[in-house]
Amino acid sequence: EVQLVQSGAEVKKPGESLRISCKASGYTFIRNWIGWVRQMPGKGLEWMGIIYPDDSDTRYSPSFQGRVTISADKSIATAYLQWSSLEVSDTAMYFCARLDTTGFRPLSSDFWGQGTLVTVSS
Amino acid sequence: DIVMTQSPDSLAVSLGERATINCKSSQNILYNPNKKNYLAWYQQKPGHPPRLLIYWASARESGVPDRFRGSGSGTDFTLTITSLQAEDVAVYYCQQYYNTPFTFGPGTSVAIK
Numbered sequence: 001e002v003q004l005v006q007s008g009a010e011v012k013k014p015g016e017s018l019r020i021s022c023k024a025s026g027y028t029f030i031r032n033w034i035g036w037v038r039q040m041p042g043k044g045l046e047w048m049g050i051i052y053p054d055d056s057d058t059r060y061s062p063s064f065q066g067r068v069t070i071s072a073d074k075s076i077a078t079a080y081l082q083w084s085s086l087e088v089s090d091t092a093m094y095f096c097a098r099l100d101t102t103g104f105r106p107l108s109s110d111f112w113g114q115g116t117l118v119t120v121s122s
Numbered sequence: 123d124i125v126m127t128q129s130p131d132s133l134a135v136s137l138g139e140r141a142t143i144n145c146k147s148s149q150n151i152l153y154n155p156n157k158k159n160y161l162a163w164y165q166q167k168p169g170h171p172p173r174l175l176i177y178w179a180s181a182r183e184s185g186v187p188d189r190f191r192g193s194g195s196g197t198d199f200t201l202t203i204t205s206l207q208a209e210d211v212a213v214y215y216c217q218q219y220y221n222t223p224f225t226f227g228p229g230t231s232v233a234i235k
Contacts, residue, residue, distance in 0.1 A: 035224075037172075044213075044215065044226060044227075044228050044229045045164075045166075045172065045215055045217075045226040045229070046226070047217075047223050047224045047225060047226060049223075050222070050224075059222040059223075060223075061123075061222075061223035062123070062223065063223070095171050095172070097171075097172075099219075100177070106219065106222075106224070107160070107177065107219050108162035108174055108177040108217070108219055109162070109164075109172070109174060109217075110174050110177075110183065112171035112172055112173070113171065114171060115171055
């Protein structure tokens with residue numbers, strides 16, 4: 001059974017750094033792209049970026065490029081999303097998702113983590 | 123970036139009636155070599171992560187009831203719930219996965235009338 005288990009809720013202050021995680025199981029981690037989606041309070045889904053864990057090839061949305069870093073540790077089947085300096089506007093729910101992958105091409109997101117709520121407040 | 127739009131923003135449908143949601147992409151997402159439309163539909167219920175319903179514009183994900191039907195090609199797509207059930211109350215999103223960034227539509231909220 002494919003499972004993505006995300007780290008717990010975080011409360012941070014502006015300017016602080018943060019890394020949240022997504023632990024995958026039930027499939028061969030390096031064979032599927034895995035990505036992150038933001039959902040601000042009461043709003044829709046925003047695609048942030050994806051990573052191919054086997055070679056760490058990463059694609060970012062221009063909206064998030066330079067603001068976050070996506071990484072993966074294939075030895076422990078875990079993907080990460082990190083910020084070096086949080087802003088109040090980063091307050092949101094963050095979902096990780098596995099992407100169906102064919103011929104190294106990322107496709108639709110077929111399995112999702114439960115979400116990690118990040119609250120940034122002074 | 124490919125821009126995805128959806129209509130309506132929300133709709134209320136009686137139990138057992140049909141619900142229709144439209145999605146439009148700003149450019150063609152039909153890949154001609156394989157004749158596939160790179161379009162997915164997701165359902166999100168309050169307090170839950172999204173759930174994949176439809177991929178390749180019309181292929182139903184395993185376990186999804188057959189009352190959920192995806193159709194369309196090129197730039198215009200439709201998700202139809204043929205007989206609305208109480209458990210279908212949710213927000214529905216389309217997403218293109220033709221080019222990164224894999225953009226989502228703004229969502230359509232479905233309620234019971």
